[in-house]
Amino acid sequence: MNWGFPPPPGVKSPVVNVRNYTSPFWRIALSTPNRRCLVPVTEFQEWSVEPDPVTGKKTKHWFAVPSRPIFAFAGVWRPVGDGAAYAFLTCGYDGDPAGHVVGAIHPKAMPVILHEEDFDRWLQPQLQDALPLACAFPSQLLSVG
Structure with a gap:
């Protein structure tokens, strides 16, 4: 399986993140429960928005869920x-991105991390039951390195 949906006409890069849940581009994948999946990860990386004042380069930040070596x-x-x-x-x-451990570094958005008890809910129900899971994972459950 490859990361990234083939892009729409006029776009060169694969589409890797679902940001607009109401877009026709994602309609079939989101509304069809057997097209929803869990993406297992051990950590994820976001770039700082502002470059380092000394080097002029953006900094990589790695995030993990310390209580779960593999999450989804x-x-x-x-x-x-x-x-x-x-x-x-x-x-x-929710509210000010700077108040969230990921948002303080990358205020645009973060991956939707599912709690283990929500795996079945994401995979099984109709979209109106699953989409409320698309919210920021609690800061206190994440670490940044």
């Missing part, structure tokens, strides 16, 4: 040629 993003997939492609959902922050 909410994802979607689709058949592509002889294989399949996937993307994962991202979300904004």
